[in-house]
């Protein structure tokens with residue numbers, strides 16, 4: 256077990272590069288088994304979740320090889336359509352293999368990944384989608400099992416624009432005869448990347464990025480080389496790092512277009528954001544910040560995956576800010592840890608009321624991935640020393656976080672406990 260030790264108060268400066276997106280890579284890795292050829296993925300981040308997905312693919316029989324930031328996946332040898340429970344328990348995104356296995360083999364058995372610290376995270380919308388397409392889905396003994404029955408294209412209306420359900424249905428429908436239409440689809444950039452990837456393999460999918468996605472089933476998908484989009488949440492986290500430390504940093508490969516909801520809020524607070532040919536410059540130095548209100552929403556609204564990081568920042572901004580979390584029912588686990596650092600935050604249901612003041616270093620523990628990121632950011636902006644425990648959560652989603660922050664001049668070290 257490792258911990259971060261952070262001496263707060265150093266304004267960050269310099270340049271940092273964003274890694275490939277974790278949340279784009281995971282569904283793309285799952286979708287790679289739709290292919291009857293070899294898949295080459297570039298800009299794949301070195302993260303715990305990616306390792307778990309690689310292991311899952313190998314357990315199904317695929318050959319997975321990593322060469323630096325490139326992953327080569329050969330799904331031709333997949334022979335097993337049942338994913339063991341111990342893998343599903345290690346990573347929620349393993350549920351994306353359900354759509355991929357159904358799409359390629361017409362059968363799948365995947366353990367329910369269950370809830371997690373931030374909420375119950377059911378799969379009812381995924382199941383409804385599979386059933387509409389004509390897959391027989393049975394639930395029981397902690398497993399979800401599916402079999403192609405009378406599969407054909409169908410119109411599917413999602414009750415809420417779930418990212419995972421949209422991705423799973425896209426994969427399951429890619430080779431289903433006829434036309435499938437997903438209405439109220441999630442519009443996240445990661446969905447667009449998945450569409451681009453599957454289309455390069457030969458699929459006919461249109462509309463990702465809008466609320467209606469149209470899929471014409473094809474007979475077969477082939478091999479492809481694809482470069483994953485940059486991680487907008489990692490970019491947003493480093494933007495907040497610059498803001499909370501009063502720094503001035505250049506973020507290479509941060510895509511302005513994907514970051515608009517985050518940029519808009521940071522600018523409202525008073526941070527200067529300047530697009531540049533290779534990414535974005537974020538200037539927090541010398542600004543007097545203003546409090547703000549944030550409501551998390553599906554894309555293009557403000558992302559729930561940036562809510563804890565923004566709460567860390569707003570905890571240091573004089574005045575009263577309000578954050579409403581509408582996506583996950585239990586995503587305020589970082590509040591009690593921020594309070595240890597002196598944050599004045601009151602929570603009523605899904606609403607957090609934050610009265611900004613200065614934070615002081617303390618020993619805190621990450622309860623989940625983004626909560627962990629928020630605590631690191633709070634440490635960068637706090638007076639004195641902060642120790643962050645629970646790094647296994649942070650390792651799931653941030654590649655070389657402490658090295659990247661060190662590169663920006665942060666006084667952060669990683670030590671074994």
Ligand code: UD1
Pocket residue numbers: 277278279281348374375376377378379380381382415416417418419420441445558559560582583584
């Ligand atoms: C994905 C992201 C996660 C992000 C989330 C919301 C990945 C690997 N993970 O998670 O980082 O926080 O989008 O942007 O890409 N829901 C149902 N029934 C369902 C499915 C979802 O009620 O069948 C609910 C969930 O409980 C949640 C909301 O819909 O309240 C959004 O969930 P969803 O968009 O599906 O998130 P994930 O795909 O799990």
